[in-house]
Amino acid sequence: MPTLDMPLRTMAHNPAQLPATPPARATAAPPPARAGRFAPAAFAPSAAAAVAWAVHYWVPSHQTDKPTHIYPKFLLIVLVAGVVLGLTQRLWRRVKPTAWNFPLAFASNLLHWAVASAPVLAAGVLLLCAWDLVTLKLALVPLPYFPGPDAVFQTLVNDWRSAGLGQPGLAECMTSSLALLLSGYAVGSVLGIAFGLLIGWFPVARYWGVPVMKLVGPIPATALIPMALMLFRNPTLSAVWLIALAVWFPVAMLTLSGVMNVRASYLDVARTLGAGQGYLVFRVALPAALPNIFVGLFMGMGTSFLTLVVAEGVGVQAGLGWYIDWARAYSDYAKVYAALIIMAAYFSTIMTLLFRVRDHVLVWQKGVIKW
């Protein structure tokens, strides 16, 4: 046997050639926590909640004489939680989640985030206070269009299980919207990536496929609602189809450009390694195009929210979009604002999750500007 296993002795003697830290250690070291300094700023949300509560309690109401109880309770909870958070602020660190510490790591990271974002949270509470003043307290804007935070908070609680009149509540609307959104988004992104790969890889498919994409793609999916209802007759199916269509276009477009811009030398190297078509498409072109594909997925996510809300207004009997439409018909604007608050929290959470997936999948990218 020739001396195949002889390791390179030169390696160890050449520190200049080694990166400053081996990658194994680079990931393990946590960023130095800003421990040691006790930040009074962490108490800001408590202070803001105290102010907001005082305003709500002592300033007389002019808009309506039927104030509710949920909003002041919420403020008191924020006050207490803020004090606890401020006192324990040094306990919470960023922890890398593993299989066994996951719940604890999640809580610690969340609380760490809350401490770091204390000023922003306080500003949010003060904004509630301003809203309370403008509406309920000083009645600068008229009812029923501008209910105060107490009415909206009360609606969130009252309508959680049922919106009244035998209609589904907010919880059911949330699951219904999520199911629609996820199924439409999944179908659209899978079709988009498949279509983009197909027309990116095969010139014949590109010749016939690009004109179709360029003509059909830019049509706003919402403009196709009548056609969708006619084609599917089932409002849920047609909503899924519309969301899928809205996602398909940007994903296919960006996949196409990603595949067309794969470095030729990657393909050359793969060919000399014995790669067939399958390897070239799915193991070279597809991963090389992933950064582009994610741009398309984010664009598709934005259009899918829009399409979801509009499509739900047509025929579907549940969902956040439906709920807003329905509440507006009754001029119950507290319900509209309640649904908007849920939507904001909901959609930004979904967006954050997609960012997480992106960071995980594209961990191999170096020094690329992350957006």
Place this chain on the structure above:
Amino acid sequence: MAEHAPAPRSPARDDASSLRVVDVCKHFVAPDGSDVHALEACSLTVAAGEMVALVGPSGCGKSTLLRLLTGLDRPTSGELWAGSERIEGPSAERGLVFQDPNLFPWLTVRKNIQSGLVARGVLREKRHEVDAFLRLVGLEPFADAYPHQLSGGMAQRVALARALVNHPRVLLLDEPLGALDAFTRMRMQDEVLRLWRARGTTMLLVTHDIDEAIYMCDRIVLMTPRPGRIERVIDVTLDRPRQRNSADFLALRAEILEELHFAGQAGTDAATGPQAGEPRTPEELARQLSLGAGPDAEAP
């Protein structure tokens, strides 16, 4: 067989590892529409297990010839043979390493090295060899690193291991060490020689660096540009391991520089480009050939 070492081909190299280039021409259409004769009537035979250098100034067609041998490009006329098989397309029997390591950035070092096995669908049977190749190029501690975390020399080692994992009969090297600093380059030259001796792979090395060619190769093919053709083939008979500053080494170096010097004057004026004057001294020519390029100049 010691535990899980990658087995080289039988030491008695079979004829299938040889290369034959028969009267090959390659013409391109330049962006301005003119016809470029990248290669004109080139013929060359590389014996099994031989290490041969292709040397010449830019535009002499050495990289073109290498690409034709991989099968990624087809010649305008002429034939290329690997053993008794005509080269019709790329094959895992002929590995390729570029100046840029071209590692797949989305794969870790280990997965880059095993990509050849995955591509051929033999990962299951040969997975154990990947560790041996990691050891072979001294990168075990970096098995799970991504390419952007590696230095240039380490990345090029990974590229070598990736090309070798399929046990190719022939390894085609296109200025594989050109982008490395002088010290890393000399170390890598020894390493490639070690791999060559250990595995008996036929190697064809394109290089700008005459010292590298003399230090490593059995034969040096001198090429001249426009049209690209083979000017002369020089046998390097120095004993291995070679001394970079022995009298024989330096004499051969001077001979090659002289040869290229005359070749430059005998060839078309376009050979040295419009901006550069005709080289008058070997040193001047050496600069044009980016030999021992600039601040990276090798120690004497």
